[in-house]
Amino acid sequence: MNPILAALGAIGRSVATGLGAVGRFVTFAALALSHLVRPPFYGRELALQLVQIGWLSLPVVGLTALFTGGALALQIYAGSARFNAEFAVPSITAIGMVRELGPVLGGLMVAARVASSIAAEIGTMKVSEQIDALRTLATDPMKYLVAPRIVAATLAMPVLVAVGDAIGILGGYSVGVNRLGFDGPTYLRNTMDFLEFWDVASGLVKGAVFGFLVALCGCYFGMHSGRGAQGVGEATKTAVVLASILILSANYILTEAFFSA
Amino acid sequence: MIRAQDIHKAFGPKRVLTGVSFEVARGESLVVIGGSGTGKSVLLKCLLGLESPDRGEVMIAGLTRPRPHELAAHVGMLFQGAALFDSLPVWQNVAFRLMRGPARMARAPAREAALEKLARVGMAPESADLYPAELSGGMQKRVGLARAIAGEPPILFFDEPTAGLDPILAAVINALIREIVTEMGATAVTITHDMRTLRDVADRVAMLHEGRLYWQGTAAEALASDDPVLTQFIQGRIDGPIPTLR
Secondary structure, three states, X not given: OOHHHHHHHHHHHHHHHHXXXXXXXXXXXXXXXXXXXXXXXXXXXXXXXXXXXXXXHHHHHHHHHHHHHHHHHHHHHHHHHHHOOHHHHHHHHHHHHHHHHHXXXXXXXXXXXXXXXXXXXXXXXXXXXXXXXXXXXXXXXXXXXXHHHHHHHHHHHHHHHHHHHHHHHHHHHHHHHHOOOXXXXXXXXXXXXXXXXXXXXXXXXXXXXXXXXXXHHHHHHXXXXXXXXXXXXXXXXXXXXXXXXXXXXHHHHHHHHHHHO | OEEEXXXXXXXXXXXXXXEEEEEEXXXXXXXXXXXXXXXXXXXXXXXXOOOOOOEEEEEEOOEEOOOHHHHOOOEEEEOOOOOOOOOOOHHHHHOHHHHHOOOOOOHHHHHHHHHHHHHHOOOOHHHHHOOHHHOXXXXXXXHHHHHHHOXXXXXXXXXXXXXXXXXXXXXXXXXXXXXXXXXXXXXXXXXXXOHHHHHHHOOEEEEEEOOEEEEEEEHHHXXXXXXXXXXXXXXXXXXXXXXXXX
């Protein structure tokens, strides 16, 4: 065969495979969304997932925010000192945390913790025929497994971001007061005076979107897991990687949208 | 009660079922035997609506080409590995259909019903609050059996019910299946390659070979048959028409 045609054929097959994968993912997302609004609803499973995804993610999100806030304050101090603008440390630390680092780093940490756990759990259920068992017991896995996880992650993530924002600002405050010599009440006043409602709200909206994406990736790759330990491992890895990429790309799109608004 | 008509199923180039037809009358226990990889589990999934046949028709309990949720009220299924839900205690596994199905039974009566079914399969009430991971393989099979009969469905499916069990536990499970099928008057389809299950459970036997039902008859006829394919399988001989590399 003509080598140029062979190469074009290979590229075409790759593009078709890629588009097919995107199509399946988008179809799954649409199907999942449709199940969110159609009964039956499984309140007990939703409550359980709120604990699993929200409450149990608090330590990792909190610690990430604490150290990020502290490091951010140091970096902003180092930069602003060149222009004799050290007074900007509290306000820029706060805005950096609530608009960008709180939701993004929180989202990435939750992606690592939750997308992997959901993909592994559902993947193992698929491999061990538990998904088939659900279906024979008149229970739709999309409603019983997928919908509660997506709703829980979408609701829990903004709360995690809000808590992370507060802890991150506290980390900046701690470094600012104890390491950089700021006056405590002045630091807090500068922070509160500078932050606007939309700064905080935009971060929370990002959190909700990231929560949705994390749960969606975990559920999709779990439900489409291959056979055996290798299949489940592959599903878990892919869920975390795609969730992280989607979080970063969605973050840019949302920031651009908020910036333009 | 159950009718499969000319079922075909392929996965890519691999043709697994190439025209399977059979009927199971109400109250009858059919055991389907066949070597590993001959499509027994695929056939079962086609019957349950978990896989769609490429061609052919399934009728169960008056429903044509039923989907799993339509069958749920009519069918109980014991999966090969029991397929118990890891995150739920034993009693909630057994009561799953009762609590989350269309009936939505309250917790207290559902637990009572689960304890009753657990007792029926020889499980002590203390086991009700254990999790599946805390049970042995034999106990998991018993719980799976209790879950299959919760709600007393008129049709029962068993996929390799004795797989992974020692001969004594296998005999116990076979005896339980036979007793339960008889006392419930249920129609049963059992997939197995365990000859003891064939002897203990079957009213009628069907052998799946090369994608089709190769042979059908009573258990006694199967055991007395001189058909070379059937006898090679039943006696577990290496030499014969069935290839050993599959």
